[in-house]
Amino acid sequence: MTALHVPVLLDEVMAALSLMPGDLYVDATLGAGGYFRRAREFGLGHAYGFDRDPDAIALNADLAGLDDVTLIQRPFAEMADALAEMGVSAVDAIVADIGVSSMQIDDPARGFSFQGDGPIDMRMSQSGMSAGDFLNSATEAEIADVLYNLGDETGSRRIARAIVADRPLHRTSELARLIRSVLGPQPGGKDPSTRSFQALRIHVNDELGQLDAGLLAAERLLKPGGRLAVVSFHSAEDRRVKAFLRDRSGSAPASSRHQPLAAPARSPSFQRPAKAVRACVAEIARNPRSRSATLRAAVRTSAPAWSSAVSQAAAKKGHRA
């Protein structure tokens, strides 16, 4: 039995959500229910908990029968549609704590980790294409692009070549061994397969696409004065959240080369976001996972949702090496 996920920045997230009795609350990433259970202490009107992982829904089964709780096993990109199907079109607070839970990463059978041994799976939803399916069927160039773009892996081409030469690969231990043999020891003793495993996980779960769609869904769902809090653990995710909130609050730099010159003026759909919040030294000592967490929060205005795709130009990083 793996240890339960310890929620990160719990007090800071609750402060950002400013929950009030009677509020309609959405947790887009239920996980072990750490945020969800604390949020319910505020006397919510109704709490909706989304998770694409059936194990997370099962873990919170004790809540499922309560009148003021609805648990939904769907990706958060679909949360506006899922709530609309239940007759809910507006809510007061939405939180998303994106990425993997400790239960997922610590269970070798889920295949997320280069430590231990399990199938090369990595699917949060436990359905669809696994990381192993991808590695065993994609071209060398496709594999290299995923490792570089989503893991910042500068040895991506060499790793991809070795994977294609050695496949089919089935076990996480095989994959980790292969990456170690290609890259050799890393400065600081970090496992050489860290970046590649992260990249594969993000790819297989379309985590960046989910985040973009989830932000748009949150913009649609939040009432005027509604609060959004997003915790991310990866710079590519944080860049997207930051770019979205800067765009939507009208606080993107005026000189930004990413702003189209002739863009029509639109009313900000979010107030200027609060500064990013990171874990304090004491929390990092208690829970080392919190070291890379960033919380961004903002309050919805009464302007209509912008309805266009997320402006991701400002969130892009450098080009393929």
Ligand SMILES: C[S@@+](CC[C@H](N)C(=O)[O-])C[C@H]1O[C@@H](n2cnc3c(N)ncnc32)[C@H](O)[C@@H]1O
């Ligand atoms: C970091 S954990 C959340 C922990 C939670 N805040 C707590 O206090 O226990 C992330 C959870 O989000 C889920 N998840 C990640 N991406 C998702 C998505 N696009 N849609 C729904 N659930 C997602 C994962 O399955 C995982 O259970």
